[in-house]
Structures are given as C-alpha cells and as structure tokens.
Amino acid sequence: MKNTDDIVKFIAGCVDIGQKEKILSEINQDPESEKVYNKVKVAWAFWASTNKMPEYKIENSYKKFQSRINLHPVPFLLKINTFIKYAAVLVLFFGVLSLMFYIKNQLTNEAELKYTSVVAKYKQLSQVILPDSSIVWLNSGTTLTYNNNYSINNRDLSIKGEAYFEVKKNKKVPLVVNCNELKVKVLGTKFNVCAYPDNDDISVVLESGKVELLDSKNRSFNCELRPGEMAQYNPVLKSIEVKKANVNDYTVWKDGVLVFKDTPMEEVFKRLERKFNVDIVVENPAIYDPAFNATFKNENLVEVLDYIQYSCHVRYKILKDNTDKIKIKLY
Numbered sequence: 001m002k003n004t005d006d007i008v009k010f011i012a013g014c015v016d017i018g019q020k021e022k023i024l025s026e027i028n029q030d031p032e033s034e035k036v037y038n039k040v041k042v043a044w045a046f047w048a049s050t051n052k053m054p055e056y057k058i059e060n061s062y063k064k065f066q067s068r069i070n071l072h073p074v075p076f077l078l079k080i081n082t083f084i085k086y087a088a089v090l091v092l093f094f095g096v097l098s099l100m101f102y103i104k105n106q107l108t109n110e111a112e113l114k115y116t117s118v119v120a121k122y123k124q125l126s127q128v129i130l131p132d133s134s135i136v137w138l139n140s141g142t143t144l145t146y147n148n149n150y151s152i153n154n155r156d157l158s159i160k161g162e163a164y165f166e167v168k169k170n171k172k173v174p175l176v177v178n179c180n181e182l183k184v185k186v187l188g189t190k191f192n193v194c195a196y197p198d199n200d201d202i203s204v205v206l207e208s209g210k211v212e213l214l215d216s217k218n219r220s221f222n223c224e225l226r227p228g229e230m231a232q233y234n235p236v237l238k239s240i241e242v243k244k245a246n247v248n249d250y251t252v253w254k255d256g257v258l259v260f261k262d263t264p265m266e267e268v269f270k271r272l273e274r275k276f277n278v279d280i281v282v283e284n285p286a287i288y289d290p291a292f293n294a295t296f297k298n299e300n301l302v303e304v305l306d307y308i309q310y311s312c313h314v315r316y317k318i319l320k321d322n323t324d325k326i327k328i329k330l331y
Helices: 004-012 017-029 031-049 055-069 074-111 247-255 265-276 301-312
Strands: 115-120 126-129 135-138 142-147 155-166 175-179 182-186 190-195 202-208 211-215 218-225 229-234 239-244 258-264 279-282 291-296 316-320 326-330
Touching (some): 115 135, 218 229, 218 239, 258 265, 265 301
Parallel strands (some): 155 175
Antiparallel strands (some): 182 211, 258 291, 316 326
C-alpha cells in the first residue's frame, strides 16, 4: 500500500507535478491505497472546514496588511515578505502534520476493532438477527463472528461451521462471509455455507439472488453462483466444482431435519456427532464403505442408530465416560 504520508502530502498540494502523476497512478492501481486516499480527502475537507475565519475576511485582512507595509522601505518589505513566506510554509507544514496525525489516528482506531462471537453448541440450533436486520441460522457446533463496525462501514462476517443466511439488501455495503481464505460476497440473497474445520471442502448453496466467491490470497479467483447451484471449494487444492443441487436438502437442517442422500458414512457420523453431542467410534473400517440414504425429522438418537443398524448391517453400543458425554461404539 502507498505510504499514508505521501497521500496526505499529495492532497495537501505539497508535491510537484511529476510526483502527483506518479502517486495518483499508484493509488489507482492499489485498492487499499485508494481506500486511504478517500478517507484522507474527507478528513482534509473536514479539517479545512474548521477554519473559523471566512475566506473573504482573510483576503481583506491581507490587503490591509499589504497596504501598510508598502509605506516602509524596501529592506523592511523584503524582511516582511520573507517572514510571510516562511510563516506560510510553517502553517502549511504544521497543518499537514495535524492532518497526518488525524488520519493515522482514524486509521489506527479503525484497525482496533472489537469482535462479537455467537456460538451454537453441539445439540443446538441458533437464530441470530444481525445489526443490519439480516437473519442467520447457525447449525450445531458453529461460531459466527462480526466486528463492532458491522452495518456501519462494513458487513464482514466469519463462519466456522454451517449457517443459513437471509441477507438484507444493501447495494453500497455488500455482506462478506469469510471462511478461511474463501470469501462469499453478496448484496441481498438466501444461501447456505458449510465450513466446518474438520471438513475437507467448503460448500455454498444458493437459494435465491446471487453470490460471488472470492479467494483472499488470489485476486484472479472468481466464481458466481446462480440459484439452485452448489459450489464445493477445496482450500488445499484451490479447486472448485459447481453443480446443480436440490437446495432444500441443504437448508432444512435449520428446521431440525437431517437429510442424507448418497452421503459417505464418515460425513454421516460427523453430522450425528454435532446434532446429538456424542462421540462416535468406528471399530470396523468396513462400516465406512456404503453410502447412506435417509431423512430424519423428529427421531431421537436411539431411533437413528437403530435405523443405521438395520439398513447398514452394523451393531452399536452406547457407552458413557467420566465427562457424562455419550460415546457410541460401532462394530
């Protein structure tokens, strides 16, 4: 990013023409510098507006002063002019220093953000209404984090887990969901994001509107989704796959419904662990082989395990440890 001091001097008119073109070119090529440049322009206008003496009074005072010094000999006039010249330089210098201090103070305060986190523990579903009136449903084991400037000058969120969003439209300030390096940028829409730390992929399913997928470390990466599409992003391989999807299958979890369609058993067990707050231990690796198909609405843990036992030909045993957390052994 372009040095803040150079940007302040540029706006204050303290650089020559050649430097102006160079600095302006560098600002236009760097989004961060452009952001600082816009802030400095606003600050400069505010700082200049705090001058209590109107410009016409300054001009009249200067003319009166100039008429007085014309009565004195030339040497004195030269001294006065020299003094005025250096005084003007000092005023501009200290003014620019004041502006630099003000800008840096503003940028520092902006950097010192405070964050709010909302956690949906295992065995829980949570609904959050954000400051901009957007609504978010959090699946079990999910953490949502946003800063104290949310809906003021940004709508930045971070997600660890799974969440369904109904975003309030704001063309000036898009909502951005951060899932590690993957960013989901939206204006107003409904979509689902699944980004649990123990999952290999991050999935985004779009119900309505439009979302844009970006990579924070790769500016050339860009992918747009249409309603009814799902994107699966692999953060290790930096690869993405977009395909058609039945949106309802990926969003009904917020109503307490579990849907499995050709789901690998490893993924099935992860979702059951989060929903029922249990630990599942698989003693026979062959249990992972088949894909699983089922829909559970109001079934309890035992009823779900009984169905898995009969449909997948496995046996289970419910154990308890000293932490009072249920452990399920599959064999």
